Amino acid sequence: MAVNQVTFSVRQGEIFGTIGPNGAGKTTLLNLISNMYVPNSGKILYRERNIVGYPPNAIAKSGLVRTFQSTVSYGESTVWENMMRAQLGYHFLGLWPEFLITRAVRERRKVQTEKAEALLQFLGLESLRDSQAKALPYGYQKLLGLAIALAGDPQLIMLDEPAAGLNHDERLHLMSAIQKINQNGVTVILVEHDMKVVMGLCHQILVLNYGQMIALGAPSDIQRNEEVIKAYLGEDPELA
Amino acid sequence: MGDTLLPQVIINGVTLGTNYVLMALGFTMIFGVLRIVNFAHGEFYMLGAFFVLTAIVKFQVSYFLAVVIAVISIGLLGFLAEEVIFRKFRDKELEGMIVALGLSILMQNLGLVAWGPYDLSIPPVFSGVLKIGSMFYPVERLMVVLLSFLLMAGFYLFLKKTKLGLAIQAIAQDTEIARVQGMRINRLYPLAFAIGTGLAAAAGSVIGPLFQLNPWMGIMPQVKAFIVVILGGIGSVPGAFLGGLILGVAESFVSTYASKAMADMLGFIIVIGILLFRPSGLFGHSHMTR
Amino acid sequence: MIPQGKTYAILALSIFLFFIPILWPDEFYLNVIISTYLQIILAVSLNMIIKTGKLSIAHAAFMGIGGYTSALAVMRLGLPYLLALPLSGLMGACIAILVGRLLLKLQGVYFVLVTFAFGEVIRLFFVNLVEPFGGPTGIINIPPPKITVFPGTTFTILSKVSYYYLVLLVMLITLFLIQRIYQSSIGKAMDCTRETEHLAEFTGINTFQQKMFAFAAGGFFAGLAGSLFAHYYRYISPESFTFWESVNLIVINVVGGMGGITGPILGSIFLVPLPEFLRGFVEYQRVLYGLILILTLWFMPAGMLGVLNKILDWMKARKPRKEAST
Numbered sequence: 001m002a003v004n005q006v007t008f009s010v011r012q013g014e015i016f017g018t019i020g021p022n023g024a025g026k027t028t029l030l031n032l033i034s035n036m037y038v039p040n041s042g043k044i045l046y047r048e049r050n051i052v053g054y055p056p057n058a059i060a061k062s063g064l065v066r067t068f069q070s071t072v073s074y075g076e077s078t079v080w081e082n083m084m085r086a087q088l089g090y091h092f093l094g095l096w097p098e099f100l101i102t103r104a105v106r107e108r109r110k111v112q113t114e115k116a117e118a119l120l121q122f123l124g125l126e127s128l129r130d131s132q133a134k135a136l137p138y139g140y141q142k143l144l145g146l147a148i149a150l151a152g153d154p155q156l157i158m159l160d161e162p163a164a165g166l167n168h169d170e171r172l173h174l175m176s177a178i179q180k181i182n183q184n185g186v187t188v189i190l191v192e193h194d195m196k197v198v199m200g201l202c203h204q205i206l207v208l209n210y211g212q213m214i215a216l217g218a219p220s221d222i223q224r225n226e227e228v229i230k231a232y233l234g235e236d237p238e239l240a
Numbered sequence: 241m242g243d244t245l246l247p248q249v250i251i252n253g254v255t256l257g258t259n260y261v262l263m264a265l266g267f268t269m270i271f272g273v274l275r276i277v278n279f280a281h282g283e284f285y286m287l288g289a290f291f292v293l294t295a296i297v298k299f300q301v302s303y304f305l306a307v308v309i310a311v312i313s314i315g316l317l318g319f320l321a322e323e324v325i326f327r328k329f330r331d332k333e334l335e336g337m338i339v340a341l342g343l344s345i346l347m348q349n350l351g352l353v354a355w356g357p358y359d360l361s362i363p364p365v366f367s368g369v370l371k372i373g374s375m376f377y378p379v380e381r382l383m384v385v386l387l388s389f390l391l392m393a394g395f396y397l398f399l400k401k402t403k404l405g406l407a408i409q410a411i412a413q414d415t416e417i418a419r420v421q422g423m424r425i426n427r428l429y430p431l432a433f434a435i436g437t438g439l440a441a442a443a444g445s446v447i448g449p450l451f452q453l454n455p456w457m458g459i460m461p462q463v464k465a466f467i468v469v470i471l472g473g474i475g476s477v478p479g480a481f482l483g484g485l486i487l488g489v490a491e492s493f494v495s496t497y498a499s500k501a502m503a504d505m506l507g508f509i510i511v512i513g514i515l516l517f518r519p520s521g522l523f524g525h526s527h528m529t530r
Numbered sequence: 531m532i533p534q535g536k537t538y539a540i541l542a543l544s545i546f547l548f549f550i551p552i553l554w555p556d557e558f559y560l561n562v563i564i565s566t567y568l569q570i571i572l573a574v575s576l577n578m579i580i581k582t583g584k585l586s587i588a589h590a591a592f593m594g595i596g597g598y599t600s601a602l603a604v605m606r607l608g609l610p611y612l613l614a615l616p617l618s619g620l621m622g623a624c625i626a627i628l629v630g631r632l633l634l635k636l637q638g639v640y641f642v643l644v645t646f647a648f649g650e651v652i653r654l655f656f657v658n659l660v661e662p663f664g665g666p667t668g669i670i671n672i673p674p675p676k677i678t679v680f681p682g683t684t685f686t687i688l689s690k691v692s693y694y695y696l697v698l699l700v701m702l703i704t705l706f707l708i709q710r711i712y713q714s715s716i717g718k719a720m721d722c723t724r725e726t727e728h729l730a731e732f733t734g735i736n737t738f739q740q741k742m743f744a745f746a747a748g749g750f751f752a753g754l755a756g757s758l759f760a761h762y763y764r765y766i767s768p769e770s771f772t773f774w775e776s777v778n779l780i781v782i783n784v785v786g787g788m789g790g791i792t793g794p795i796l797g798s799i800f801l802v803p804l805p806e807f808l809r810g811f812v813e814y815q816r817v818l819y820g821l822i823l824i825l826t827l828w829f830m831p832a833g834m835l836g837v838l839n840k841i842l843d844w845m846k847a848r849k850p851r852k853e854a855s856t
Contacts, residue, residue, distance in 0.1 A: 034732070060734040071726050088719050089734025095743055098715045105715065152734055277639055328828065333639050334585055338784060339827050341777060346820030352813045463650075470643065505654040511647040515640060516632050 003028050003039075004211045010156075010204070015178065015188040017198040020208035021231060026191045027069075029208065030160055033189075034066040035059055046156070057089060063155035069164055072145035075134030079125055079144060082133055083116035086151035119147045123177055139170030146177060156187040163197045175201055199223070207231070248375050249496050250489060255381055257488025258388040259447055263465035264472065264480040265395055266439030272412040272475020272524075273432040275333055276326060279340040281465060282458025283347035284437040287314050288444030289453050290355055293362050303365045307445040311438050318437025322430040330429070351455035359452035380449060387446045392481065395439065399477060408432050412475040467507040470514050473524020482522060547698055551691045560690040564762065566802040567701045568755050573782045573794035574708055575751035580788055581717070582737075582744045583724035584634065585642050587776040588649035592622045592749045594656065594771035596756025601669045601766055602662060611675035611687075615700075615757050622753025623746045630745040634738065649776055656768045668767025675761050687761075697758055704751050709791055711747070720744060781819070785826045787835025796834045 003025045010016045018026050031037045033044050035056050043050045046064055073082050091108055092098065098105060120126040123143045128136060133144060142162055149157045162178070163171050171194070178201060182188050192198045198205060198219075205222045207215040209231045215222055222228055263285060270278045291310035295301040301309065325343065329336035368379040399405035407428055443461065451457065468487050472479025487507060495503040514521055551560060576589045596618035603614035629648060636644050656663045663669065675687040675696065687696050711717055722730035723737045731737045760766040778801075786797020801819075808815040830837055 036728070055736070055738070056728075056731045057734050057736045060732050066732055068728065068732075071729055074722065074725055074729065076725065085718065085722050086733050088715055088722060089730070089736075092715060092719065092735065095716060095739070099711060101710075101714055148729070148733060275639075277643065325824070334642070335827055335831070337639060337642065338780065339824055342781075342820045342823030342827070344820070346817060346824065349813055349816040349820060353817065466643070466646075499658075501654060501658045505651060505658065508647040508650045508654070512644055512651065515636060515644045515647070519636075519640070 003032060003208075006206075006208070006211075006213045008206050008213070008216055010187060010189060012155075012187050013182070013185065014203040015182050015190060015201050016204050016206070017190045017192055017202035018206045018208060019192055019195065019198050022193070023210075024208040025211040026193075026208055027160060028211075030066065030158055030189075030191045034064070034158055060152060060154075061090060063152075064158070065149045065152060065154040065156070066158035067145045067149050067160055067162065069160045072141050073133040073148060076132065078130050078132055079120070079136070080116065080129040082144060082148060083119060083129075083151065084112060086148040087112050087115060090152035115151070119150055122150075122180070123147050137170075139166050139173060142166065142170070142174060143177060146174075146181070150181065150186075154186060156189065157181070158189040158191070160191055161193060162190065163192060163194045171197060245496070247373075249492050251375070251377070252496075253489030253492030254485060255385055255488070256492055257485035258385050258392075259443065259461065259484075260464045260468050260488050261481050261484030262388050262391060262443035262446070263440060263461045264468035264484050265392065265477065266436040266443070267462075267465040268469040268472070268475055268477070268480045269408070269412075269439070270433055270436035271469060273408055274322070274326070274330075274429055275336075276329075276340060276433075277333075277337040277466075278436070279337065279462070280321075280344040280347055281436070281440050282460075282462025283344050283351070284314055284318060284440040284458070285444035285461050286351060286453075286455060286458035287317070287347070288441030289362070289448035289457065290351065290444075291441070292445045292448055293360060293453060296362060303362075303449075307442070310445045311441045314441035315434040315438030319430045319434035321437070322433035326433070327429070348455050348458075355453075355455065357454065359454050361452055362449045365449055384446055384450060388443075391439070391442050391446070396477065398435075404428075404431065408435075464507065467511050469521075470511045471521055473521030476521070476523035479521055479523035544702060547702075548695075551694050555691065557690050560694055562803050562806050564690070564694055564697050566798055567697045568759055568762075569779070569782065569798040569802045570795055571701050571704050571751055571755040571758075573779050573786070573798050574705060574791050575748045575755075576779045577783055577788060577791065577794045578708055578711065578720075579744045579748040580783060581712075581720045581724060582741045583727065584741060584745070585780065586645045586745070586748070587642055587773060587780065588645035588652070589748065589752055589779050590771035590773075590775035591649040591652040592626065592752035593756035593759065593775070594652065594766070594768070595625055595749075596622045596753030597760035597766040597770065598656065598663055598669065598756075599753065600757035601672045601760045604673060604761075605669070606662065611677055611761070615675075615754060618757035619750040619753040622749035622751075622756070624749075626746045626749030627742065630742050634741045634745060646773065649773060653768045653772060664767070666768060668765055668770070669760075670765040672760050672764045672766065674764070693762055697762070700754060700758060704754070705791055705795075708747075708751070712790060716740070716743070781823050783833075785822060785833055787833025787838075789832065789835055789839075792838075793833055793835040796838070800834065 006025075006029060008016075018029060020026050028037065032039050035044075035051065035054055039052060042052070044052050046059075046062070051059055051062075051064075074085055077085065091112065093102075093105060093108075117126070120129060123146060125140065125143055125147060128140060133141065136144065146157075146159075146162070149159075159178070163174055166174060175197060178188060178190070188201075190198065190202065202219060205215075205217065205219055206213065207222060207225070207228050209227075214227045214231060215225045217225075263281070266284075267278060267281050270276055270281070288310045291313060292303070292306040295306035295309055296303060321343070325339060326336055329339055364380060366380045366383050370377045370379055370382060399409055408431075411425070411428060411432070444458070447461075464487065468480060468483040471487060472481070472483025487510070490506060491503040494506050550563065554560070572589060572593060576586065579586050579589070599621040600611075600614045600618040603609045603617050604611060609617070633641065633644050633648065656668075657666050659665065676684055677687065678684045685692070687693050712720075719730065719735050719740050722733075722735055723740045727737055756766075756771075759770065763770075782797035782801050783794050784797075785801060786795065787793030801822075804819075805812075805815050808818075826833060832839070
């Protein structure tokens, strides 16, 4: 079983991290709670509603957005186009009004342009707006991914290994971006392999191994937890 | 009347089925290993039959030698096709499929230019009729079934007993792992394609004497191969075998007790049903949906 | 929105098209042009389906559905053509919605295969039912469209010239509607769905709705084309909409280019008249056809439109920058 008997609560406004060795089931967990996979049993309560089985676009529109590790953005389009595209789903007024290009549809354009501009500024991407997304340095692509996730003013974002493949500076830049986002009131769930990122950012940490929950608590508790140390023996010497 | 009809229907079904299995084996191999929907598969079948015809009529070669020549030369053609044409589209499934479509059109019409639109026939190799109980069975047909089984057995042994065969199976299972284990995709892909087309050519050569030859003779066998492969599971050899026989017998029944047109429709309805409800077919693994 | 200059150019072109039968009343040429227009309607509506990332080889089947619907509506139900035409479109859309629910769940190559099977099932369905579809021979002696604008004034669209105007009108409406869809947020959402489906889905785009809409609208326009086809050739049979007709539509899109409606239009203009003018060399013509397909995918994956765009870009780069106010 990829993920077995995992139960936890995420408090509003916090940064929640999930770590574990490779194959522990972290990404599967993320895929489950974002409704990419359907669980065999169990519930996912978001604002007291069980969202199991809801189509992903509905979940996104209700304020729960996730990012992807592999496909971060619309690679062929420019950064600006990505920001406009990212907002499409949230502002979609329905097939008929969109086809008729009603006044509401036309007026929305101004709002979307402003939002795109604001998000680019927030994440420091405004000078890159005409660059093609897939040509960006990897660190900036990840930031673009964050910007896309924020396009719909989400209440909770779920990040899939955001620091993967980043060098030291890029990682720091990303971490400060995530903190800024959290300070703005967005709850963050983070799936990460990199211990430093998780320890540095999270208020609560869940540790998985072989699909099972082996620890749940504040970073200082996790650091001292024997099970966790055992699981990571040989993985990250800086943990001990 | 009812007693003698049933066994005949079954035997016809099995005969039909063995035709289908041969085509399906090559097709499933190409689809399973290279992820190419080889729309030109039927054309390699057609070329097999025509090469045999040309070898016998123009070069006075014996039938069996003609078959060997046809299979080898078309296998070579397949090897070249993958190396030269399909290689460019290795990671682009949909484009590769459309290229195969283009190749199919090209080959059909080159065949038309080369051999004309009229039906031709390969001079019969065997004569006589076998009488089993109250049923009559032409020896030619029996030999076709026998030869087909021989080919199938040969292919099975190749897959299970030779290094190349095992390597090909590994790639079909999981390309990434195979690559990591150091298998040279660049060598194996064209070889796998060659074997697939060789099998199609073998089917055409073996079944050729039974039917009329024309440039479009590959279209129906291709369609059947596709149905069998979906039914049996993509990349699965036992699936191709079982699927072929099941389709052959089912069609024989529907053909006899309902109509031929219904029998044709049956295959497609099976395909739709399988793709929607049991995408991995009888034996395959599912990579159908995301 | 299209910049002003382009709008006028398109308008001028459309008006010019109205004058063609007057300038070239040759029956042969008109026939070729009408066939081209019909293909354009089919190719552009298929383009919309492809725009959501679904390659359908069943498009010709929807044309067939429209054709039979129209023929039967007029011949059996006695409906006026002005009703039969949209009815054909609606029938195409309805069937698309019914089967789309299931078919659109499949991805990539598997979707292509299931549409192939579906197209064949439809064809065989019509082959099998002699009553009311005429079986393998289909329906013959389909009457020409009789259009009653005001009570008392009925036009019978009999001559090639009058048919030209009918088809031109439907084609222009089709192009206008589809272009409108492409320019709206629906078109953008379709692009997102095609390019990176899960990113689209997870940013709130209902990708299933997009695919269904494209498939249903595609079915609608294909149905319209089918009706026009049936009453133009005055017969319809299962041979009119085989797998090869569907493949031809895909080839038109590939060779013409799939970005926007211009691609399939270019593709149709290039590929439809070709066989007409190569009448003497039938076998070579099809060899050429297969070759064109392979070579296009090899050298110009963006099709004729891609090449055209490259030329335009190159021309823009060579022209010295003028100080113009936009």
